[in-house]
Amino acid sequence: MSKKIVVASKNKGKIKEFKEMLEPKGYEVISLLDLDDNFEIEETGSTFEENAIIKAQTISDYYGIDAISDDSGLEIEAFDNAPGIYSSRWLGEDTPYSEKNQIVLDKLKDEDNRACRYVCAIAIKQVGKEPIVFKETVECVIAKEAKGENGFGYDPIVYYEPFQKTMAEMTKDEKNSISHRGKAVKKLESWLDENI
Numbered sequence: 001m002s003k004k005i006v007v008a009s010k011n012k013g014k015i016k017e018f019k020e021m022l023e024p025k026g027y028e029v030i031s032l033l034d035l036d037d038n039f040e041i042e043e044t045g046s047t048f049e050e051n052a053i054i055k056a057q058t059i060s061d062y063y064g065i066d067a068i069s070d071d072s073g074l075e076i077e078a079f080d081n082a083p084g085i086y087s088s089r090w091l092g093e094d095t096p097y098s099e100k101n102q103i104v105l106d107k108l109k110d111e112d113n114r115a116c117r118y119v120c121a122i123a124i125k126q127v128g129k130e131p132i133v134f135k136e137t138v139e140c141v142i143a144k145e146a147k148g149e150n151g152f153g154y155d156p157i158v159y160y161e162p163f164q165k166t167m168a169e170m171t172k173d174e175k176n177s178i179s180h181r182g183k184a185v186k187k188l189e190s191w192l193d194e195n196i
Contacts, residue, residue: 007031008041008055008069011088013152014181018070021176021185025192035063048072048085052123053131060125068188072120072181074154076104076142078111084119087154101146101157114142116158118167120180122188132191136183140167151175 005027007018015031022029032039041058045051048071055069073087083090091100108114117137125131138160146156148168155167160178167175176182 004028004030004065006035006059006063006065006067008059008067011152014070014072017176017181018068018185020172021182022189025189032059043071043085045071045085048119048121049123049133049135051085052121052133053125056123056125056131060127064127066124066126068122068124070120070122070181070184072118074158075117075119076108077115078108078113097153097156098146101154104142104154104157105145108142116140116142118158118180120184122181122184124188124191134184134187134191136180136187138178138180138183 003026005022007015007029009015010032012033015029015033019029039062041055043051043054045054051071052069055071056067059067059069071085073084075081075084091103117139119135119137121133121135123131123133140158140160143157143159143166146166146168148156148166148170150170150172151168158167159165160167160170163170163174163178165174167179
């Protein structure tokens with residue numbers, strides 16, 4: 001019997017990654033796109049953890065079902081850890097990532113410190129219980145140029161030195177093995193296995 005879990009997101013790239021990780025474990029993954037396309041959640045938190053909880057709590061309360069939500073983004077040290085929690089809205093929500101990525105590369109052209117990290121906080125909210133959050137990071141650097149066709153968002157410019165590849169050059173399995181979301185989902189999976 002599959003267990004239904006709602007991903008409180010409309011981000012198709014994010015939903016796809018959750019499906020790839022959770023469906024083989026017997027979960028039926030649905031998203032906000034499956035429930036109500038007009039549902040908007042105000043992300044008023046000041047941290048990834050707070051925003052993840054707000055999203056999961058809102059969906060769980062509204063629909064009366066268990067929900068998981070992820071809030072994630074890219075912190076670039078040379079930009080005082082911006083865009084951070086504003087990663088998807090940074091430089092305008094409708095601005096294509098190809099443009100955003102080029103702006104990052106241009107701004108860092110003469111910068112020595114190219115350190116960055118992806119951060120992911122995943123909250124699970126079960127009906128009648130307090131939300132629980134799992135947070136993970138992956139340390140990377142900003143590449144010199146965009147490379148790769150996989151992934152989404154900032155992946156083509158986020159370079160993971162141990163693999164000598166950008167996130168967008170990795171296979172799905174490579175990325176899931178080291179990514180902020182992959183590691184946070186593993187924590188979530190362990191918790192689900194023990195608690196569901």
